[in-house]
Every structure is written in structure tokens, then in C-alpha cells.
Amino acid sequence: MAPISKKPRANPTLSREAWVLAATNLLAREGLQAVAVEPLALALGVTKGSFYWHFKSRNELIQAVLEAWEQDQSADVATRYGGIPDPHRRLRVLLFAAFEDVENGKLFAALTVSAQDSRVEPALRRATERRLALGLEAFQALGLSEEEARQRALLAYAAYTGYFQLLRTTPEAVEAVTDLSGYVHRLADALVPEPPT
Amino acid sequence: MAPISKKPRANPTLSREAWVLAATNLLAREGLQAVAVEPLALALGVTKGSFYWHFKSRNELIQAVLEAWEQDQSADVATRYGGIPDPHRRLRVLLFAAFEDVENGKLFAALTVSAQDSRVEPALRRATERRLALGLEAFQALGLSEEEARQRALLAYAAYTGYFQLLRTTPEAVEAVTDLSGYVHRLADALVPEPPT
DNA sequence: TGGCAACCATACGCGACCGTATTGAATCGG
DNA sequence: CCGATTCAATACGGTCGCGTATGGTTGCCA
Secondary structure, eight states: OOOOOSOOOTTTOOOHHHHHHHHHHHHHHHOGGGOOHHHHHHHTTSOHHHHHHHOSOHHHHHHHHHHHHHHHHHHHHHHHHTTOOSHHHHHHHHHHHHHHOHHHHHHHHHHHHTTTSTTHHHHHHHHHHHHHHHHHHHHHTTTOOHHHHHHHHHHHHHHHHHHHHHHHHOHHHHHTSOOHHHHHHHHHHHHSOOOOO | OOOOOSOOOTTTOOOHHHHHHHHHHHHHHHOGGGOOHHHHHHHTTSOHHHHHHHOSOHHHHHHHHHHHHHHHHHHHHHHHHTTOOSHHHHHHHHHHHHHHOHHHHHHHHHHHHTTTSTTHHHHHHHHHHHHHHHHHHHHHTTTOOHHHHHHHHHHHHHHHHHHHHHHHHOHHHHHTSOOHHHHHHHHHHHHSOOOOO
């Protein structure tokens, strides 16, 4: 038998990151109001006592979750977006990448739900601004006017937001459309003018 | 001086409908969790005592709000949609009407936020199903295949949902697109094939 | 082996909101 | 004018989650 010491301490001890991770998952699945200290502790098999050793408050946990989210948002964009020279391809890659990352889409939808929250709001606003700016730029690179590019960017972003919102609220309705990539294709075709053959 | 009786009873007495109306407004502005009995009573200048005379519970109030909403959803569709013979016009009218009703759009967005709630979920699901079915039908009337019509309907609905969600979370971002009708035009043009000139 | 630091449990007080009871005041029909 | 009805205030007990205080284990290290 392995020399299990008296109390294996369930988990070899919880790290701050473990709390943040668990909180993020809970947030994505059940929303911000669900990321509460006591229930979270219960789910992790410990009590509040542990939590308040790692964090000053629930507020601090939420801030940490949001920071982590914003971090790998930027990271993602940087890697995926990279420098695709052809503007048509770049735009389509952008669209497909966005819709394919379902996990992130769900998390984003969950955050949108709590947009009223004073901690969530700034993070969400920054994300939205970045994304819309990226879209604007991408559409302008196609030769569209600013106004037109702005409209299409908003349209694309609304379609993104709405898609994951619907996926959250009424998954059955979305799944009735059997083919996601067909959906995104349609979106891309509707928004991205034909390349100059 | 007008013969003000001893206690003019602030408001000439609150009706059940007044509570429902106030709750609906609060819901649209601050979400479901904000429609709480005590705060609501405070806002109306009375106390819980009054509320629990008109309603059995908070739950009953919420049900009432949802029922009222579903009621005039159907009513709206019936009147607006009416029988426009030409499928192209019908579809465009539908789209414009949906985006123009900002009040209802905001209320819808607020409900979407609380889609997890066991009372909201069914109402929201029914609304979504009705709307998608309407969209499917309208696109099929243009001669599109079912699959294609389904995709476009979902796209249009996602754009609708997402638009009002963005309006809720980050109004500045939306307002940067100066022209709403331009936006909707773009959406319509992208989705509705040219009429057979 | 004593001691300190990391990690966690337990117990408590607090505020917000729900729902219940009970009482009070205005109003209307007879 | 009076009693019943309608509407509302007050006071209470209960739940859930936050945050604090305090004490208990474990592990490492001198």
C-alpha cells in the first residue's frame, strides 16, 4: 500500500489558480450570481475558511476571473489573427475562428448576462471595443467606406453575440440548424463581398 | 383649497395591474433579480403589506409579468404581420418592425438575461420558436430550400438578439453606427435575395 | 523536537429579501 | 351610521450568502 499519510487532504491543497479556474467554469455554466463563496467552497470540498485565506473577498475572486479572461482574449486574437495578408481570407478566418471556439463563446455569453455588474461592465466594454475595431479595420481593408464597414462589423458582431446567446438560452432552436459551418458560411457570404475573381 | 381628505392615500390605491406594470418596467431596466418585493414596494411608495394583498407571492407577480408579455407579443405579430402578400416586402417589413420596437427589444434582452430562470425559460423558448418558425416560413416563401431558409432565419434572429443585447451592455458601441435603418437595410439586403426585378 | 507558516474548519454577526400574522385606516352598501 | 370589505403598515421568523475571528492540522526546517 502506498504510504498515504493520515489525511490525504482531499486535494493536495488548493491553489489560488484552482479557485479562479473553478469560478470561471461555474461562471460559464451558471452565471455570475452562481459564483458565490460558500457554494463554490462546497463544490471544491472545502469551506469558506479556505477561500478567505486565498482571497480578500468575493470581489477579488471575480476580478481575478475577469483579468484572466481578458488576458487570454488578447492572446487568442494575437495568435489566430496573426498577419494574414489577403483581407478576404483574413476576415473569413476571423469569423470561423470566433464561432468555432464554443467554450469562449459560452463564457462570453455568461459575461454578457451580467453586463450590469460594475466589475464586468468595463471588461466587457473593452472586449467589445477591441472586437468592433478589429472588424471595422478588416472590412475597411476590403475597400469599404467607413460607414459601411462599421455597419457590417456591427452586424457580424451582433450575429456572433446573438448566436451564443441563443445557444445559451434555447440550444434546441440553434441545433435545429444542423450545420453550424453552413451558418457561418452564410454569414460570411452575406458580409464579405466577392473577391475580385 | 381642495378638500384633501386626511390621508390622500398617495396614489388613489394600487391595482394589481399597476404592480405588474411597474415590475415590467423594472425588469426591462434592471433585470429579473431587481424585481423584488420590498424594493418594488418602496419605489411605489408603499410596503410589502400591500403587495401581499394583491399577490400570493413574488412568483405570482413574475408569472403575471411573463403572461402579459407573451400576450402582446402575439398581438403585435398578428397586427404587424397581417397579410402582406408579396414575400419580399413581408420579410422586410418584419425586420424593420422588429428593430424599430426598441422598448420591446430591451425587454426581450432583459428576459434573455434571466433565461436560466425556470419561469422565464419556457416563455422565452416559446417566443423563440414562434419567431424562428415565422422566419423560416417567410424565407421559404421566397423559394429558398428549407435548410437555407432555416439558416437565414437563425441569422436574422441572432442579429436581432445580438443587436439588443449589445444595446443593453454597451450602448456606446452601437451608437457609433449612426444610422440604425442603415444597419437594418444592410441586414435585409444581405439576407433577402433581390426581388425578380 | 519545538516552532512557524501554510492551509483549512467552525462559529458568529450582519444585511437583504421572502413570506406570515396581525392590526389599522379608508370607503361603500344598506 | 355601521359593519364589511379593501387596501396598507408593522412586526416577526426564516434563509442565504458575505465577511470576521479564532482555533486546529500539517509540513518543513532548525
